Amino acid sequence: MKTIPPTMLRDPRHLLSLGFGSGLAPKAPGTFGTLAALPCWYLLQLLPTASYIVAVVAAFALGVYLCGETAKALGVHDHGGIVWDEFVGLWIALFLLPSDWYWPLLGFALFRLFDIWKPWPISVLDRRVHGGLGIMIDDVVAGFYAFFVIQGLFLLM
Numbered sequence: 001m002k003t004i005p006p007t008m009l010r011d012p013r014h015l016l017s018l019g020f021g022s023g024l025a026p027k028a029p030g031t032f033g034t035l036a037a038l039p040c041w042y043l044l045q046l047l048p049t050a051s052y053i054v055a056v057v058a059a060f061a062l063g064v065y066l067c068g069e070t071a072k073a074l075g076v077h078d079h080g081g082i083v084w085d086e087f088v089g090l091w092i093a094l095f096l097l098p099s100d101w102y103w104p105l106l107g108f109a110l111f112r113l114f115d116i117w118k119p120w121p122i123s124v125l126d127r128r129v130h131g132g133l134g135i136m137i138d139d140v141v142a143g144f145y146a147f148f149v150i151q152g153l154f155l156l157m
Contacts, residue, residue: 002074004081016084017063017070023081033083034112037090038104044091052095059088060136068132078126078135085139089115092143097150107150114142 008014009021022036023029044052063084070082093111097103118126118138122145126138 002076002079004074004079008070008073013066013069014073017066017082019083019087023083029080029083030086030115031112033086034090034108034115036083037087038108040087041091041094041104045094045097049096056088056091056095059084059091060140063088063136064132066132067135071132071135077130082135085136086111086115088136089139089143089146092140093146093150095147097154103150103154106153107146110146110149111143114145115139118142119145 004018004024006021006024009018009024015021018024019033019036022032025032044055047055067082067084071077071079074081090108090111094104094107097107114122115138122138122141125134125141128134129137
């Protein structure tokens with residue numbers, strides 16, 4: 001994998017797409033990016049539901065642009081260090097959850113599972129959709145998979 005120069009963090013586009021530097025982790029940058037998204041989620045979940053949705057949709061749209069720009073700058077389609085997609089995917093997974101410690105932990109684990117495992121159609125989207133949208137869309141779908149599993153478990157309890 002191509003090394004990311006830390007100087008890229010001086011550009012706000014790359015700073016965000018690299019998850020405030022969490023994507024620079026030498027091992028498991030996606031997991032570190034997802035961890036870095038948790039404090040942001042904690043603040044997001046304080047918003048009214050409609051505002052949360054607007055914020056996540058805006059973060060997705062911004063992410064398509066940001067991730068595409070960073071991919072171009074690195075010359076690599078979906079470099080592991082680009083983790084803004086993990087931020088948005090996790091925020092989708094944790095939507096409408098109570099803040100008891102075990103729900104976000106479960107959401108984190110399920111989101112990482114679906115993001116790594118890439119069940120259909122995530123795997124198809126990952127291979128066939130390119131650019132910033134391609135970087136973002138597979139994590140968004142993984143986030144929705146985790147969301148539906150968590151909501152189902154929540155309803156059963």
